[in-house]
Amino acid sequence: MDSGRTEVFIGYRVHHSTALGPTKGGLRYDAEVNLGEVTALAMLMSWKCALMGLPYGGAKGGVRCAPRTMSAREREHLTRRYTAEIILMIGPDLDIPAPDLGTDEQVMAWMMDTYSMTQGKSVPGVVTGKPLIVGGSAGRREATGRGIVYVLYQAAKSLGQELRGKRVVVQGFGNVGSVAARMLWRDGCIVAGVADFRGGIWNPHGIDIRQLEVHVAETGSVAGFPGTDAVTNAELLEQPCDILVPAAVGSVIHERNAERVRAQIVAEAANGPTTPEADAILRDRGVTVIPDILCNAGGVVVSYFEWVQGLQYYFWKESEITSRLQELMARAFTRVWNAAQKNGVDLRTAALMEGVRRVADAHVVRGLYP
Numbered sequence: 001m002d003s004g005r006t007e008v009f010i011g012y013r014v015h016h017s018t019a020l021g022p023t024k025g026g027l028r029y030d031a032e033v034n035l036g037e038v039t040a041l042a043m044l045m046s047w048k049c050a051l052m053g054l055p056y057g058g059a060k061g062g063v064r065c066a067p068r069t070m071s072a073r074e075r076e077h078l079t080r081r082y083t084a085e086i087i088l089m090i091g092p093d094l095d096i097p098a099p100d101l102g103t104d105e106q107v108m109a110w111m112m113d114t115y116s117m118t119q120g121k122s123v124p125g126v127v128t129g130k131p132l133i134v135g136g137s138a139g140r141r142e143a144t145g146r147g148i149v150y151v152l153y154q155a156a157k158s159l160g161q162e163l164r165g166k167r168v169v170v171q172g173f174g175n176v177g178s179v180a181a182r183m184l185w186r187d188g189c190i191v192a193g194v195a196d197f198r199g200g201i202w203n204p205h206g207i208d209i210r211q212l213e214v215h216v217a218e219t220g221s222v223a224g225f226p227g228t229d230a231v232t233n234a235e236l237l238e239q240p241c242d243i244l245v246p247a248a249v250g251s252v253i254h255e256r257n258a259e260r261v262r263a264q265i266v267a268e269a270a271n272g273p274t275t276p277e278a279d280a281i282l283r284d285r286g287v288t289v290i291p292d293i294l295c296n297a298g299g300v301v302v303s304y305f306e307w308v309q310g311l312q313y314y315f316w317k318e319s320e321i322t323s324r325l326q327e328l329m330a331r332a333f334t335r336v337w338n339a340a341q342k343n344g345v346d347l348r349t350a351a352l353m354e355g356v357r358r359v360a361d362a363h364v365v366r367g368l369y370p
C-alpha cells in the first residue's frame, strides 16, 4: 500500500465451462466478492455466451477490496499481483478477462501489460475492454448500455408499446448505468430517478442526463444534483416508473421489496439483480423481466468483436460495431421472446433453456474424454 504497509487481498478466477471455446468473463473489485458469487457469475457467463452464439465458455474473477478507497498506484499493484497469480489460467485462447464492477479500461491495460511482459511480446487478445490505443475496440465502453437500450426497444415493440415517453429509473451510474440512462434520455424517455453507491436522486419530470454527467465528473456522485429530491437506493427501486434498470450490484430486488416494485418492465443490467424469490413475485404480478444473460450481453458481444479484431490486427469502425451489436441483440431477443411464447415460460426461463441447450449440445457432440 502507499503507506508502505503490506496488505493481503483474497481473489478468485473461476472457469465454468469450456465446451464452446475458451472462457470469458469479467473481473470485479468489490468488498462483497466471495467464491460462491464468482462461481455463480461464471456459470451465468456460460449461458450468456451460448445464448448469444459466441464461441466462449463462462468465467469470472474477483478481488475482495474497496476500490474507491484505494489510490491508482495501489489498484495497479493489486491488479498486477492478481494477474501474476492467475497467469497460467488466462490467455487469448484460454480465458479472456474483461471489466466489471469496480474495474475499468485502465485495469485491463495493466492486466494486458503484466501478461505481455511474461510472454516477451504484446498480447492484446488476453483481455477485452482495453483502451483503444493498446488494441481496444471502438464502442466497447458503451456496449453494455447500448445493448440494454436495443433490447428495451425490442421489448416495447413486442408488448405493442413505444419506448419514447416511458418513465425510467436507473440504479447505478457507472459504465453500464450511465450509458443506458444517457441513451434512453436522448431517445425521449423520462429518466426520473438515478442512484449510485452514495444514494439516489428523484425528479418525476425527468433529469437532464448530460448535466448529471457534468455533476458526477465534478463531485464523484449523482447525490446532490440540483433540482432533484434525495432518495435512498431502497426507495429508488420502489418509485413509480415504467422501466426499472438495476445497473449496480446483485440481489437488490428481493422477496421483501418485489411487491413494491412498480415498474412494468425490469431490465436486468446488473448480473443477478433479482433473487429467485423476487423473480417469482414479479412474474405473478405480470412484470416483464428481461433477464441479465440477455439484457446485459452487449458487453460480451463487443468484447468478442474486440478479441476478433485483436487476433486479426484489423480494426473496425464504430458504426460497423454498433450495427452488428444491434443485429445480434435484436436477434437474441426475438429468439428468446419466441421461445417464451412457444413454451409458455417467462423470458428468463426461455433464455436459460436456449443457453443451457447449446452448451449441452456441444458436450454431446464432443463426447466425454478421457
Ligand code: NAD
Pocket (backbone or CB within 6 Å): 099, 100, 101, 102, 103, 144, 171, 172, 173, 174, 175, 176, 177, 195, 196, 197, 198, 233, 247, 248, 249, 250, 269, 270, 271, 296, 297, 299, 300
Ligand atoms: P461500475 O463500477 O462502472 O459502476 C457501478 C455503479 O454502481 C456505480 O455508479 C456505483 O456507484 C454503483 N454502486 C456500487 N455499489 C452500489 C450499491 N451497493 N448500491 C447502489 N449503487 C452501487 O460497474 P459497471 O461496469 O457499470 O457494472 C454494473 C453492473 O453491470 C454489474 O453488476 C456488472 O456485473 C454488470 N455488467 C457490466 C458489464 C460491463 O460491460 N461493464 C457487462 C455486463 C454486466
